[in-house]
Amino acid sequence: MSIQQIIVNLAVVAAAVFLARGIYRSLSAARRNKTPTCAGCNTCEAAKKEPTPTKP
Amino acid sequence: MATASRQSQRASQASAVSGSAVMLVSNPNAGKTTLFNQITGLRHKTSNYPGTTLDLRSGPVRIGDTTRELYDMPGLYTLQASSGEERVAIDALAGRAKGLEAPAAIILVLDATNLVRNLYLASQVLELGVPVVVALNMMDLAEQAGTRIDVETLEAHLGCPVVPVVARKGSGVDRLLHVCGEAIAKGQRPQLPRLLRNAQPITDDLRYRWAETVVASVLIETKPARGKRTAALDAFLLHPVGGMLTFFAVLFGVFYLIFSLASLPMKLIDGAFGSLSAWVGSQLPAGPVQSLIADGVIPGVGGVLVFLPQICTLFFCISILEDTGYLARAACVVDRVLRRVGLPGKAFVPMLSAHACAIPAIMASRVIEDRKDRLITILILPLMTCSARLPVYAMVTALLFPASPLKGAALFTAAYALGLIAALSMAFLFRRTLVKSTPVPLMIELPSYKLPSVKTALLAAYDRAKLFIRKAGTVILAISIVLWWMMSYPKGPTPSVSTEFAASLAQQGISAENWSAQQQLGHSFAGRLGHTIEPIIAPLGYDWRIGVGIVASFAAREVVVSALSIIYGVGEEGAEGSSLLIDRLQAAQRADGTPVFTFATCVSFLVFYILAMQCMPTLAVTRRETGAWKWAAFQFAYMSVLAYTAALLAYQGLRVFGIS
Ligand SMILES: Nc1nc2c(ncn2[C@@H]2O[C@H](COP(=O)(O)OP(=O)(O)O)[C@@H](O)[C@H]2O)c(=O)[nH]1
Ligand SMILES: [Mg+2]
Numbered sequence: 140m141s142i143q144q145i146i147v148n149l150a151v152v153a154a155a156v157f158l159a160r161g162i163y164r165s166l167s168a169a170r171r172n173k174t175p176t177c178a179g180c181n182t183c184e185a186a187k188k189e190p191t192p193t194k195p
Numbered sequence: 196m197a198t199a200s201r202q203s204q205r206a207s208q209a210s211a212v213s214g215s216a217v218m219l220v221s222n223p224n225a226g227k228t229t230l231f232n233q234i235t236g237l238r239h240k241t242s243n244y245p246g247t248t249l250d251l252r253s254g255p256v257r258i259g260d261t262t263r264e265l266y267d268m269p270g271l272y273t274l275q276a277s278s279g280e281e282r283v284a285i286d287a288l289a290g291r292a293k294g295l296e297a298p299a300a301i302i303l304v305l306d307a308t309n310l311v312r313n314l315y316l317a318s319q320v321l322e323l324g325v326p327v328v329v330a331l332n333m334m335d336l337a338e339q340a341g342t343r344i345d346v347e348t349l350e351a352h353l354g355c356p357v358v359p360v361v362a363r364k365g366s367g368v369d370r371l372l373h374v375c376g377e378a379i380a381k382g383q384r385p386q387l388p389r390l391l392r393n394a395q396p397i398t399d400d401l402r403y404r405w406a407e408t409v410v411a412s413v414l415i416e417t418k419p420a421r422g423k424r425t426a427a428l429d430a431f432l433l434h435p436v437g438g439m440l441t442f443f444a445v446l447f448g449v450f451y452l453i454f455s456l457a458s459l460p461m462k463l464i465d466g467a468f469g470s471l472s473a474w475v476g477s478q479l480p481a482g483p484v485q486s487l488i489a490d491g492v493i494p495g496v497g498g499v500l501v502f503l504p505q506i507c508t509l510f511f512c513i514s515i516l517e518d519t520g521y522l523a524r525a526a527c528v529v530d531r532v533l534r535r536v537g538l539p540g541k542a543f544v545p546m547l548s549a550h551a552c553a554i555p556a557i558m559a560s561r562v563i564e565d566r567k568d569r570l571i572t573i574l575i576l577p578l579m580t581c582s583a584r585l586p587v588y589a590m591v592t593a594l595l596f597p598a599s600p601l602k603g604a605a606l607f608t609a610a611y612a613l614g615l616i617a618a619l620s621m622a623f624l625f626r627r628t629l630v631k632s633t634p635v636p637l638m639i640e641l642p643s644y645k646l647p648s649v650k651t652a653l654l655a656a657y658d659r660a661k662l663f664i665r666k667a668g669t670v671i672l673a674i675s676i677v678l679w680w681m682m683s684y685p686k687g688p689t690p691s692v693s694t695e696f697a698a699s700l701a702q703q704g705i706s707a708e709n710w711s712a713q714q715q716l717g718h719s720f721a722g723r724l725g726h727t728i729e730p731i732i733a734p735l736g737y738d739w740r741i742g743v744g745i746v747a748s749f750a751a752r753e754v755v756v757s758a759l760s761i762i763y764g765v766g767e768e769g770a771e772g773s774s775l776l777i778d779r780l781q782a783a784q785r786a787d788g789t790p791v792f793t794f795a796t797c798v799s800f801l802v803f804y805i806l807a808m809q810c811m812p813t814l815a816v817t818r819r820e821t822g823a824w825k826w827a828a829f830q831f832a833y834m835s836v837l838a839y840t841a842a843l844l845a846y847q848g849l850r851v852f853g854i855s
Pocket of ligand 1: 221224227228229332333334335336361364
């Protein structure tokens with residue numbers, strides 16, 4: 140195998156492991172009732188804000 | 196309730212609360228969290244309240260000579276609440292929540308611009324028999340609105356100290372803590388207001404009457420109410436028909452702006468990545484590494500980053516609309532429709548935030564108390580257009596209407612509308628089949644109109660940009676590498692092209708290298724996969740390469756753009772290809788030499804991506820929030836079927852009308 144081929148194989152394996160880890164994490168987080176790793180934005184905090192109903 | 200039992204209950208509560216904590220209580224959005232952050236600074240921690248999904252934030256605060264724990268409670272409208280987070284908060288206030296200290300004092304935050312409703316809760320908090328200090332918040336806004344509040348009279352009415360504060364600026368906070376310390380030291384329990392003290396039982400109506408009397412005597416208008424213009428605007432913007440039309444007109448305007456503003460930077464980015472790819476091709480020795488970078492990484496990551504300008508512009512515009520107070524009006528108009536189809540009124544907040552991302556939206560649907568209402572909302576939320584769909588919409592728009600922002604905006608508006616209509620129809624359907632019950636209505640409070648802050652909008656755009664780039668640099672990069680590998684391996688035997696064959700190819704306008712590259716692609720893992728699923732997707736007007744893109748994007752939808760950018764780049768003549776995405780796709784041909792991306796195929800493709808469930812993290816959140824994989828699986832299944840059927844109808848329908 141040429142050096143180029145080795146570099147490419149390493150990159151592909153690293154990428155695949157990275158993706159598998161991401162998938163595993165979000166699935167297992169769901170099972171353990173933790174917040175799954177989402178895009179990582181902070182909109183959740185903002186979204187938790189409830190609407191304010193007016194007096195009935 | 197009899198007087199005796201009420202009093203004994205009060206006495207027992209009073210004796211129960213010999214605790215040491217200080218708790219912040221208020222209606223939602225009165226400024227508890229802002230005040231909490233001001234007081235605790237960065238020292239707070241977030242913990243999960245045992246046995247619930249409730250996040251409880253607490254931090255140490257120095258009051259008098261003692262360091263006490265300050266808690267930021269979830270917002271409450273009433274202490275009679277039935278379920279969930281609210282119940283936990285109420286128990287905590289009464290010192291009955293296990294694992295939590297009882298309060299030594301309660302800091303009741305009142306929104307000075309919204310006193311009547313806030314006082315309703317106050318009337319109940321005062322009954323707890325715990326020392327209460329009122330933080331009268333949003334004094335800056337009250338002043339702007341032209342009102343002054345007579346603090347001393349308010350103190351007299353409430354029977355407890357009142358300290359005006361501006362939580363956002365931190366003014367009044369030191370005094371608040373000082374007064375709080377005194378109240379704890381003296382064990383100062385509030386004097387129950389007279390109107391309430393003598394009444395048995397205390398009805399809701401009475402509480403409101405009391406609140407209104409108090410407000411009438413403490414609120415001093417310093418400026419004439421400037422309600423006239425607001426009322427006129429509202430009459431128009433909240434009109435069932437006019438409001439809806441305005442809403443779509445505004446959407447259309449925003450999209451028009453996006454296309455006219457973003458098209459130039461988009462071309463620049465596309466060109467830059469194209470040149471980068473060519474440069475890498477010329478600098479690196481030919482071989483797998485060069486191919487990985489020039490044919491995999493750069494087109495994959497660049498193909499998505501091209502849409503950065505659109506995303507920034509969109510979030511800039513949304514922030515501006517929100518700030519002016521228009522978005523709340525739009526929500527109000529949509530809310531009427533929501534209730535018609537059987538969605539709870541409270542669903543509009545999650546539905547709004549689903550336009551950024553379905554994940555926080557699904558979590559936000561926790562504000563819906565009723566389990567069935569919540570389930571329906573969660574199921575339909577991923578149909579709203581999230582920001583991951585934007586690159587796909589923008590790609591199709593660029594393919595169909597490269598030179599017309601007007602038509603582009605119309606297509607975008609239609610895409611948003613289709614997502615919304617699909618969501619509403621499915622809610623309607625689910626309400627009649629899966630979960631039969633009547634939804635709980637909601638009244639929305641309308642903020643006043645004001646000039647938007649450009650700085651806030653710029654920050655919103657910047658935040659989105661950061662996220663988008665981070666995703667491109669991680670998930671999309673990784674998927675691009677894997678995809679490139681799947682398209683490049685295994686290597687087939689190099690096909691030998693005879694001179695006659697090359698000549699016949701040339702007659703069809705195909706170069707020999709291009710032909711062998713296509714042969715190799717067909718031989719690869721991705722190629723085999725694509726050809727396997729081709730029969731399923733051919734009726735939608737897709738060739739096998741689009742099929743590979745669809746499969747690749749099942750975990751995250753925007754990946755399809757990268758995938759197409761990579762897969763249609765194979766065998767393309769490098770020199771002229773200074774564009775990575777749009778030109779490539781426009782030039783793409785089927786085996787018979789006709790273009791791949793015809794009008795009908797583009798429309799069908801767009802419809803598929805509007806409706807399909809292609810986001811793994813969302814499924815995981817659905818599982819978590821519904822407590823069962825069953826619902827996540829159902830969500831995936833119904834959306835996939837819906838997407839396939841609608842795309843099929845769109846494609847075949849257009850063909851029936853002679854549009855291909
Ligand atoms: N103008 C003004 N805005 C405030 C003040 N306090 C809070 N806010 C804003 O009111 C909104 C709701 O505040 P937040 O602390 O999240 O309320 P919570 O729901 O009670 O925790 C936020 O946008 C704050 O920035 C204040 O004193 N003045
Ligand atoms: Mg809060």
